[in-house]
Amino acid sequence: MFTxxxxxxxxxxxxxxxxxDDGGILVPGDPTTVASRAFADTVRxxxxxxxRWVWDDTARWYPQLLDEGVLVERCVDLRLCHAILRASSSTVGSRIHEAPRGPYxxxxxxxxxRTALFVVEPESLPDPLAEFLLQREAVEASPHRGALELLLTAESTGAxxxxxxxxxxxxxxxxxxxxLLVEALGPRPATGERPTLMNGALSEVRAALNAPExxxxxxxxxxxALQRAGLPVASTRQWELKRYEHPAIEPxxxxxKMARLLAANGWGWLDTWVVGGRFRPDYVPAAAATGRWGTSGGGALQLPKAIRGAVVADPDWTLVVADASQLEPRILTALARDPAMARAGAGDLYEGIVASGAVATRAEAKVAMLGAMYGATSGDGGRLMPRLTRAFPRAIAFVEEAARTGERGGVVSTLLGRSSPRPGTDVPPEMAVSVGADGRAWGRxxxxxxxxxxxxxxALCWMGALRRALLARYGSGLSAPHLVFFxxxxxxVHxxxxxxxxxxxxxxxxxxxxxxLLFGDAPVRFPVTVATVTSYSEAK
Incomplete structure (x- = not known):
């Protein structure tokens, strides 16, 4: 039942x-109204x-419930589901498909x-009932209903x-x-000043460039300053600086490197984001067009190795860190139903590619697969592509067809039905090219x-299955194992x-x-490497 x-x-x-009702149509029942302060008890x-709770935005509702000790098993996040259904090729012909942009x-x-003296909860987005019925209409009329249902459930569970x-x-x-900061940068400096190790490196740079200020x-x-020293640099980016030999380059x-650490995860970050021995980032599910997550604060998805040692389990607790090995190449194998690549992936996929005779080394196998998935046309990736194509024709043909579709201005979709933006309309932020002028870039x-x-x-299905298993085995109490990072x-898992x-x-x-769930009985393995550690840095 939905509520x-x-x-x-x-x-x-x-x-x-x-x-x-008897005809299978969703029909609203009699509503009840409760005071906001009684909402959590009602949900409990x-x-x-x-x-299954249906609300406009999980980020708007769920934190309040969690603060009251209420954990929800299932929900429908209308905002996230709207984004999928509005763009999906699986909903063509429905009223929601390519509808004009709106509040959802x-x-x-x-x-x-919620620590403020007066907490004012924002009102819901307009007419959530009409939005929900519109979404259900699109899903139930879709020829790919089963896949869409799984995607929407996984997306909402992810929220x-x-x-x-x-x-x-x-x-x-x-x-x-x-x-860790002291080791990398020197003791904490006064506000506005540089740490001692940064100042030391800076002194070396100034001396080498004869630029004391x-x-x-x-x-x-x-x-x-670099150009005056005879270095014809076009930018100050790391990859370009490494091309030159000069006493100033190494310092x-x-x-x-130290400046990046100080700015991204230095003492200011520590004061802002770590409270009571916990770092609580603001996750943003489906921040990218592909459905990948992002963060709106805290940079949780970009924790540098230099500070991962600060992620430390509580006394008598531990961290279970799991990494899905070679996930994207294995996903490609399953999507393409490539039997040769499936055989190569029976163990370490890259070693299997070497054993197939396609390439000579594991490093070449990794570069070749990255080239296949990201469209390399030059360098080692481009050089190895013909050999990879001969060894694994179905896998390479799959991504090549996706690229050609994009170059023609078409739309492609994931296995479950998330569709790519159409060129010239909803260009995603991660597209740093003018796709209207460069069809090949859109193809990539x-x-x-x-x-x-x-x-x-x-990954959403993995987390959802793990969450369900943890709750079934241990419950949701304070002493229960729980996910802390993705x-x-x-x-x-802590x-x-x-x-x-x-x-x-x-x-x-x-x-x-x-x-x-995704691929049925396809002969593709999705192994995970699991480490039990007291500090996150020990898992790397």
């Missing part, structure tokens, strides 16, 4: 049950009724500061997981973080879209040490279940 949740202007919440009582096309709701991970937080040692944080000033690269995007987007679907093809072995098995079982 629609809607916040009204008078700070009350309207709950509308929806059930199917109704969770036993196997309801907006960004995820911003976190509400629940994102909120839960933010609520529980990543265990973080402030002391260890400070120690140089500000290396100004790209224009730095480039002029400059060292300085830039669609080539990778089908693989990366389906990998994102697999990074595209990697998850971290668990009492006594449960670590069993949790590790559940993680692997969930990966197998995700593969079965």
């Amino acid at each position: 629609l949740v809607e916040r009204l202007p008078d700070e009350t919440v309207r709950l509308t049950p929806l059930a199917r 009582q109704r969770e036993s009724e196997a309801t 096309d907006g960004p995820q709701a911003a976190p509400v500061d 629940l997981i994102a909120a839960e991970m933010r609520h529980r937080g990543i265990p973080w040692s402030v002391t260890r973080h400070d120690e 140089l500000n290396p944080d100004s790209p224009t000033e730095l480039m002029r 400059l690269l060292r300085y830039k 995007f669609t080539r990778n879209f089908v693989v990366q987007g389906t990998a994102a679907e697999w 990074l595209h093809d990697e998850v971290v 668990t009492p040490a006594a449960h670590a072995a069993e949790v590790a098995a559940l993680v692997s079982d969930a990966a197998t279940e995700a593969g079965r």
Whole structure:
């Protein structure tokens, strides 16, 4: 049964049950209205009724429930589902397909500061009941209903997981973080000043360039100083600087590395983002067109190795870190149903490619696969493509066809039905090219879209299966193992040490279940590498 949740202007919440009549049509029942302060207790009582909560935006509703100790098993996130259905080739002909942009096309709701003296919960987006019925109409009329249902369920479950991970937080040692910064940068400086090790590197750069007043944080000033020293640089990016030999280059690269760490995860970041021994990033499900997640604050998806040692399990707890090995090449294998590549992936996929005779080394196999998925036409990737094509024709033909579709201005879709934007309309932020002027660039995007987007679907199913298994085995109490981190093809579970072995098995079982959900009996393995550690850095 579905229960629609809607916040009204008078700070009350309207709950509308929806059930199917004899003809299978969803029909709203009599709504009830509760005060906002009573909402969490109402949800707690109704969770036993196997309801699926329907709301406009999980980020708007779920944090309040989690603060009250209420965990929701299932939901429908109308905003996330709208984005999928509006663009999906699986909903062509429905009223929602390619509808004009509206309120449900907006960004995820911003976190509400619940520590404020007066907390005002935002009203729901307009007419969520009409939006939900419109979505159900599109799904139920689709010739690919089963796949769409799985995608929408996984997407909405992912939104629940994102909120839960933010609520529980990543265990973080402030002391260890400070120690790592001191090792890398020197002692914490006064506000506005550079740490000692950065100043040391800067002194070397200034001396080598004969520029005693140089500000290396100004790209224009730095480039002029380098050019005066006889280096014909066109930019100050790391990859270009490495092309030149000069006494200033090594200390400059060292300085830039330290500057990045200080800006992204230095003491200011630590003061802002780590509270009570927990880092709580703002996850954004489906931030990219492919469905990959992002963050709106905290940079959780870009934690550098230099500070991963600060992620430390609580006393008597441990971290179970799992990495899906070679996920995207295996996804391509399953999508293309390539038997030769499936055989190569029976063990280490890259070693299997070497054993097939396509390439000589594991490093070449990795470069060749990246070239296939991202459209390499030059360098080692381009050089190895013909050999990869001969060895694995079906896999390469699959991504080539996706690329040709994009070059022609067409749309491609993931396995479950997330479709790529149409050129010239909803160009995603990650597209840094003018696709209208460069069809080949759009082809490179669609080539990778089908693989990366389906990998994102697999990861959602993996997390969903793992969440379900953890809740069934341990419940949702404070001492229960729980997900704390997700990074595209990697998850971290914080668990009492006594449960670590069993949790590790559940993680692997969930990966197998995700593969079965998406690809049935296809002969493709999705192995995960699992490490049980006390610090995140130990898993690398």
